[in-house]
Amino acid sequence: MKNNFLTYLATPVKAAPLAVFRVLFGLLMLYTTLRFVMQGWVDKYYIEPQFHFKYWGFEFVESLGVYTYILYAIALLAALGIMLGFKYRWSALLFFLSFTYCELIDKTYYLNHYYFVSIISFLLIFLPANAYFSIDAKYDKNIAFTKLPRYNILIVQLMLSIVYFYAGLAKINSEWLLNAMPLKIWLPSRYDLPLLGDLFQLEWMHYVMSWSGMLYDISIPFLLFYKRTRVLAFILVVVFHIMTRVLFPIGIFPYVMICSTLIFFDASFHEKVIAFFKKLFRFQWKQQPAVLEWTPNLKNKALATFFILFFSFQLLFPFRYMLYPDELFWTEEGYRFSWRVMLMEKGGYVQFKVVDPSTGQWFYVENQEFLTEYQQKQMRIQADFILQFAHFLEAYYQEKGIANPEIYVNSFIALNGRLSKPYINPKTDLTKVKDTWLHKDWILPFNEKIYGF
Amino acid sequence: MKFTKKYFLFVFLVAVCSLVACSDDDSDGENNPSNNFDRSQMLNNWADNLIIPSYQNFVAETNALKSASDAFLTETNAENLANLRTAWETAYVVWQTVEMYDIGPARDLVLRSFVNTYPTNAANINSLIEEQNYNLADPNLNDEQGFPALDYLLFGLAESDAEILNRFDNDFNGEKYRQYLTDVVDRIDFLSNQVLAEWQNGYRDVFVQNSGTSANSSTNRMANVFMEFYEVRLRNGKIGFPAGVYSGGEPQPTRVEAFYKKDLSKVLAIEALQAHRAFFNGNAINADTTAESFADYLDFLDTIKNGENLSSLINDQYEVSISNINELNDSFYNQINTNNNSMLEAFEDLQDNVVFLKSDMFSALSIALEFDSGDGD
Incomplete structure (x- = not known):
């Protein structure tokens, strides 16, 4: 049994699916990097803000100021390298490093699909995606193969499956399925869509959308793996992602997912795609058949161990929320890096009060003096942001001459259409609190139960 | 590709069935929002019943302010000072009803900054009056003009009304004060008329049609x-x-x-x-x-x-x-x-x-x- 499975993983299969995946992923990353720069977001997100919210453990990642553009230039060239399969391993490594560095500068801009891009580019470093239909393969016969051990393709498929399946699991909760929240809030506001706009005003439609979204996410990996349902699955993928594109401002993510799921198709399909590319660019070059065999040498064993550890982490990490008391949606402890997408509508309000204990005098802080609108929006609803800003204020006012400022917070959050409720304990002096992985007991209890994952 | 067709048909049928099935459920649903909330109706109401009428009221008052100021400058006496002060007060109160609309023409003209930046800079006003080399269109002079500047000119120049009158009516530098008052009043009047005119000539439709x-x-x-x-x-x-x-x-x-x-x-x-x-x-x-x-x-x-x-x-x-x-x-x-x-x-x-x-x-x-x-x- 075990041997059968290992043989299955090691069996050489055609390299075309991985090559097409590489080309499309590189192309989309090229586009997204360019788009980010053209929209002026580098300036707006990384250069203009005077303060950045740091990820726990990555406090050392600083904005490089105007030199952040150099990172984007590197990412741009590296994406090109991935697409063309030119100096591919270096390209994948550089893309992963530059892209991830930018993401780590400020957690304000955390999006699951940026995390997904980081993960995929990280995995690509270890996959021979340049073995076929690449510049590297054309000039270096030693790395050119038409067949690769199957696991190389399975790894990408598995990662995609985790994203979908976990996103689906996360939707199995009472808010999403029993109250149709937050779609009940979001859909009616899109009244101006032709045809759908009117449907979105109807309550049953919110339930239909919620349930079908959950069923889609949870079943799509299986439908894609199973040959007889694959075409249907791909149609669903296209419909679903076009829909999300129409409904929500989610940039290029729908296209990334649509292109990525192509990797589930048979190699014959990808051969056709490659033939099409070759014709389009008048690219005449026939790669000699060569098979990359899997041998149990040290390098391959180390690689196998690495992948096992990597996927164990991917499978377990999203469940860390179970270790925390109180409601995940309220505290958001263990919320990020878990494929929880579009699950909550949160509005919030937070006011910081600085007290000088030596005189008893106090004043409120104008958050907009220090933070951009985007940063304020994220801070209003997330406790770790609030704490970090409090510590920033502590240092700031110490410098201004208050020896031991105390900082209190008055904050409210409206979650999924509930009326605003007080969020942070207003009696907690946040300068005395450290940010750890332990439960934040200075978050007031939610006092309600949301059932499900 | 023959699967494709079959599956497509299947998906289509399921979609139709579920639509029909759900529509039946819906027939008795009273708690469903029965019709659509039309945002463009809201924009119409805002533009036609709130924003434009507010600006009309405001412009009427800034025009009155200008008349009162002209009258005061023609005949500088206690009675006309009192009238000018009343006109200022009324216009300032009505300003409160349009200050919110920092959108479109008002935003382009930076109306709010020019008309109501306070505290006003009295020391600067005094030196501008003395030196007479200013252009109130300069954004840096936003705290030397508008209602807060008039507040200073009409109430804060001196302790008593007689002294204030004297500032505008003396042979030494009265003319400079009169000029500054005229310039400040004219600028408020000009800007407010400009904003109303733009709302009435074009921007209203832009505003209402941008209903997405x-x-x-x-x-x-x-x-x-x-x-x-x-x-x-x-x-x-x-x-x-x-x-x-x-x-x-x-x-x-x-x-x-x-x-x-x-x-x-x-x-x-x-x-x-x-x-x-x-x-x-x-x-x-x-x-x-x-x-x-x-x-x-x-x-x-x-x-x-x-x-x-x-x-x-x-x-x-x-x-x-x-x-x-x-x-x-x-x-x-x-x-x-x-x-x-x-x-x-x-x-x-x-x-x-x-x-x-x-x-x-x-x-x-x-x-x-x-x-x-x-x-x-």
């Missing part, structure tokens, strides 16, 4: 300036800053609006708050009617929420704030100097509605709290 749901749609932009006005101009500007809420507990009474006139600050604050409430409820300005507004929009969406009705919570809180501010001294300057705690309480009352408006309302309306916020998840 994007971050740059009129509803979203209006919601943002509506909130900004409440938080920054009203809560902070009129109450918070002078009461020292942001300045280490040190009250700064000289930062009150209409500092030289003194007893007008409360009237201005109440007027602004009432204008904000009227906008929230969609109450027409020159008529006793109400039409589509944020309140109606919330009520429409409220069918999805159980519990209390958000629009009435917000209206209750407006009521609390208005009645508590009414308890304050007519002069916030005096109030701060005698009992600043009441000012701080008024601040907290206003604050309570920030939570409802910013956290609950924006969330319920699914409106982004800023423009151009990048991608979502």
